[in-house]
Amino acid sequence: MKKDKPKYRQIIDAAVIVIAENGYHHAQVSKIAKQAGVADGTIYLYFKNKEDILISVFKEKMAVFVGNLQDIIRDGTSSSEKLKAMIENHFQVLANDHHLATVTQLELRQSNKEVRLKINMILREYLILLDDILIEGMETKEFNPEMDIRLARQLIFGTVDEVTTSWVMNDHKYDLVELAPKVQHLILSGIKA
Amino acid sequence: MKKDKPKYRQIIDAAVIVIAENGYHHAQVSKIAKQAGVADGTIYLYFKNKEDILISVFKEKMAVFVGNLQDIIRDGTSSSEKLKAMIENHFQVLANDHHLATVTQLELRQSNKEVRLKINMILREYLILLDDILIEGMETKEFNPEMDIRLARQLIFGTVDEVTTSWVMNDHKYDLVELAPKVQHLILSGIKA
Amino acid sequence: MKKDKPKYRQIIDAAVIVIAENGYHHAQVSKIAKQAGVADGTIYLYFKNKEDILISVFKEKMAVFVGNLQDIIRDGTSSSEKLKAMIENHFQVLANDHHLATVTQLELRQSNKEVRLKINMILREYLILLDDILIEGMETKEFNPEMDIRLARQLIFGTVDEVTTSWVMNDHKYDLVELAPKVQHLILSGIKA
Amino acid sequence: MKKDKPKYRQIIDAAVIVIAENGYHHAQVSKIAKQAGVADGTIYLYFKNKEDILISVFKEKMAVFVGNLQDIIRDGTSSSEKLKAMIENHFQVLANDHHLATVTQLELRQSNKEVRLKINMILREYLILLDDILIEGMETKEFNPEMDIRLARQLIFGTVDEVTTSWVMNDHKYDLVELAPKVQHLILSGIKA
DNA sequence: GATGAATGAGACTTCATTCAT
DNA sequence: GATGAATGAAGTCTCATTCAT
Numbered sequence: 001m002k003k004d005k006p007k008y009r010q011i012i013d014a015a016v017i018v019i020a021e022n023g024y025h026h027a028q029v030s031k032i033a034k035q036a037g038v039a040d041g042t043i044y045l046y047f048k049n050k051e052d053i054l055i056s057v058f059k060e061k062m063a064v065f066v067g068n069l070q071d072i073i074r075d076g077t078s079s080s081e082k083l084k085a086m087i088e089n090h091f092q093v094l095a096n097d098h099h100l101a102t103v104t105q106l107e108l109r110q111s112n113k114e115v116r117l118k119i120n121m122i123l124r125e126y127l128i129l130l131d132d133i134l135i136e137g138m139e140t141k142e143f144n145p146e147m148d149i150r151l152a153r154q155l156i157f158g159t160v161d162e163v164t165t166s167w168v169m170n171d172h173k174y175d176l177v178e179l180a181p182k183v184q185h186l187i188l189s190g191i192k193a
Numbered sequence: 194m195k196k197d198k199p200k201y202r203q204i205i206d207a208a209v210i211v212i213a214e215n216g217y218h219h220a221q222v223s224k225i226a227k228q229a230g231v232a233d234g235t236i237y238l239y240f241k242n243k244e245d246i247l248i249s250v251f252k253e254k255m256a257v258f259v260g261n262l263q264d265i266i267r268d269g270t271s272s273s274e275k276l277k278a279m280i281e282n283h284f285q286v287l288a289n290d291h292h293l294a295t296v297t298q299l300e301l302r303q304s305n306k307e308v309r310l311k312i313n314m315i316l317r318e319y320l321i322l323l324d325d326i327l328i329e330g331m332e333t334k335e336f337n338p339e340m341d342i343r344l345a346r347q348l349i350f351g352t353v354d355e356v357t358t359s360w361v362m363n364d365h366k367y368d369l370v371e372l373a374p375k376v377q378h379l380i381l382s383g384i385k386a
Numbered sequence: 387m388k389k390d391k392p393k394y395r396q397i398i399d400a401a402v403i404v405i406a407e408n409g410y411h412h413a414q415v416s417k418i419a420k421q422a423g424v425a426d427g428t429i430y431l432y433f434k435n436k437e438d439i440l441i442s443v444f445k446e447k448m449a450v451f452v453g454n455l456q457d458i459i460r461d462g463t464s465s466s467e468k469l470k471a472m473i474e475n476h477f478q479v480l481a482n483d484h485h486l487a488t489v490t491q492l493e494l495r496q497s498n499k500e501v502r503l504k505i506n507m508i509l510r511e512y513l514i515l516l517d518d519i520l521i522e523g524m525e526t527k528e529f530n531p532e533m534d535i536r537l538a539r540q541l542i543f544g545t546v547d548e549v550t551t552s553w554v555m556n557d558h559k560y561d562l563v564e565l566a567p568k569v570q571h572l573i574l575s576g577i578k579a
Numbered sequence: 580m581k582k583d584k585p586k587y588r589q590i591i592d593a594a595v596i597v598i599a600e601n602g603y604h605h606a607q608v609s610k611i612a613k614q615a616g617v618a619d620g621t622i623y624l625y626f627k628n629k630e631d632i633l634i635s636v637f638k639e640k641m642a643v644f645v646g647n648l649q650d651i652i653r654d655g656t657s658s659s660e661k662l663k664a665m666i667e668n669h670f671q672v673l674a675n676d677h678h679l680a681t682v683t684q685l686e687l688r689q690s691n692k693e694v695r696l697k698i699n700m701i702l703r704e705y706l707i708l709l710d711d712i713l714i715e716g717m718e719t720k721e722f723n724p725e726m727d728i729r730l731a732r733q734l735i736f737g738t739v740d741e742v743t744t745s746w747v748m749n750d751h752k753y754d755l756v757e758l759a760p761k762v763q764h765l766i767l768s769g770i771k772a
Numbered sequence: 773g774a775t776g777a778a779t780g781a782g783a784c785t786t787c788a789t790t791c792a793t
Numbered sequence: 794g795a796t797g798a799a800t801g802a803a804g805t806c807t808c809a810t811t812c813a814t
Contacts, residue, residue: 042777044806155376158355425801426801
């Protein structure tokens with residue numbers, strides 16, 4: 001499996017750094033190769049093309065969010081607690097890796113429709129887990145059982161995403177994780193029963 | 194003033210159509226010129242460069258939102274009513290012009306950091322009016338006086354934006370304006386006192 | 387019509403020279419552009435892509451052969467005379483332009499299957515005229531009325547082509563046109579009644 | 580001697596198949612290695628470089644033609660009979676191995692000048708034997724003693740080659756060997772006394 | 773002898789912008 | 794003011810060959 005070889009991760013990590021520092025459109029393959037410490041051609045032993053690198057970056061990093069969220073769902077007590085944990089986790093992961101935050105919130109969004117579509121497919125997995133929490137909370141009557149799940153999901157993801165993007169655009173100059181309690185409260189007030 | 198000449202508007206309108214139909218990255222200046230019925234060179238008599246066209250498109254179209262919102266603020270009764278009107282207006286304007294919706298929600302976001310920063314500057318005018326509504330509501334105690342205005346703004350804009358983007362991504366296949374009451378309720382529950 | 391503009395011919399002529407002097411695989415677009423005295427991009431105002439240049443070179447130059455052959459057919463007396471004139475014309479045109487001879491006999495044959503197929507399509511026009519001469523000669527009994535036209539055509543074209551290619555491979559170091567009478571005699575002995 | 584080891588032949592045979600099935604320009608060394616069932620690097624234990632493979636393919640296969648032709652010359656009665664046998668043999672060998680025919684008539688001709696020159700050197704051995712037949716025939720007055728040997732050779736080889744190439748280009752869809760008598764007749768009429 | 777992961781040079785094409793008419 | 798022909802910079806990917814194991 002290519003993904004288990006050390007160079008695979010080297011290239012993924014190099015791509016995050018190069019994209020964050022140079023911007024999406026100036027992240028040439030040769031720059032990524034140099035940052036990863038491999039030859040240009042080596043990139044193509046591990047990735048089909050440049051697009052594949054970008055999508056793989058998103059996929060690999062998203063796996064962290066999804067993995068954490070699965071733990072949260074398994075270990076959480078109430079649906080509210082799970083939702084709060086999800087929000088905090090989202091902030092924490094990105095606050096811990098400024099490069100990654102810049103890449104997911106700003107740079108990767110400049111990609112063309114094809115890449116964006118594939119990114120959305122990957123994102124869907126995360127959103128389905130969010131839906132699971134919402135459904136559970138509606139069944140236990142923690143959340144308003146009458147609410148529109150899709151809109152609730154869009155409220156939550158839209159808010160979390162907007163808060164994060166603003167933080168990145170302001171050069172991470174304040175503490176993102178610190179905002180979690182207030183965001184949790186705003187969102188929960190909106191959806192609870 | 195160049196903006197009052199007919200070709201200025203012709204080019205702006207052509208740009209919206211060309212970007213919506215071809216996507217941001219395939220919206221060449223020559224295509225916009227052809228759609229506008231002018232020569233390539235003529236574009237540069239009205240705009241400094243391609244970036245200037247894109248920013249002008251956003252600026253001109255944003256003026257509609259801002260104008261409407263100013264009317265809403267002037268004519269509205271309570272802060273809640275104003276906020277509700279704002280949300281409905283946002284949906285209505287974009288539901289009425291699918292090309293514009295595609296351009297603002299999907300295509301223009303593919304622009305580079307520089308353009309996006311300028312777009313954010315323009316957006317700020319709109320968000321300041323939103324802040325005005327929020328401040329007023331907090332003063333009249335309609336909204337929670339303790340809440341963080343910035344986060345409240347991000348909740349509202351993030352949600353409205355996410356709902357709209359999802360609608361565009363689903364090819365406008367359901368009625369966006371119809372969603373307004375539920376979105377208003379979700380948001381107001383979150384921020385009201 | 388692009389073909390009538392001076393730059394079209396400039397580029398065609400430049401391509402012949404560059405291919406002859408550098409070889410098919412080292413005839414970069416930028417070299418052709420420089421030889422033609424235009425910018426790289428200008429090439430693409432007149433040709434769809436590099437392949438299109440190569441095919442156009444062959445098409446334009448082949449037109450000379452075809453044009454001459456049409457004159458020969460119109461003006462010739464007997465079929466034998468027409469065939470002899472065709473052979474001599476073939477040698478003369480290539481003997482007069484060593485660059486062209488190198489390109490058609492050696493370099494263009496290194497092209498990929500797609501280009502070669504298109505080249506063959508163009509060549510067909512020439513071969514059809516040759517067939518016309520053969521058919522006429524068989525009807526007038528100048529040529530053996532029982533012979534296989536396709537084989538006769540292959541004898542003629544194969545011989546003329548082989549003689550020319552050998553001449554090019556020997557660096558044009560002897561007089562090609564001088565060989566015409568002997569070649570004519572060999573071929574005519576084979577096909578005459 | 581490397582040539583006697585089994586892998587040498589394996590690679591030669593693999594090259595013929597890969598070139599015939601993929602075309603000259605898509606016959607990568609790695610494909611040939613895989614077809615031969617050896618590692619990429621192993622190729623270089625038996626051949627100096629890729630060019631060497633191609634030339635060796637031609638050399639090995641040409642040996643069959645030369646061997647047959649030597650038998651023909653030794654066993655033949657008259658020069659005409661020898662020439663006829665040569666033509667028939669040429670057709671038979673290629674008709675019996677369609678892959679080989681495709682490779683020699685179409686694919687190998689796409690090689691660069693350097694390779695083609697070396698191929699011509701190998702071909703020379705075959706053409707010298709042909710010359711031997713012609714000289715003998717001129718001495719015995721079977722053939723026109725005044726004719727230009729080089730041109731006669733080019734007539735014969737050019738015709739045989741053109742007939743074969745056309746057959747390959749038409750996907751071997753008719754019987755090549757069946758054409759031999761007519762081709763022999765056309766050619767002999769041209770050169771006989 | 774055999775392997776196969778790694779190397780790195782090299783070129784076609786697009787498109788925003790200019791400027792002579 | 795309007796035109797549109799011309800410009801030229803810039804980057805992805807392939808594949809023959811090597812060499813440590």
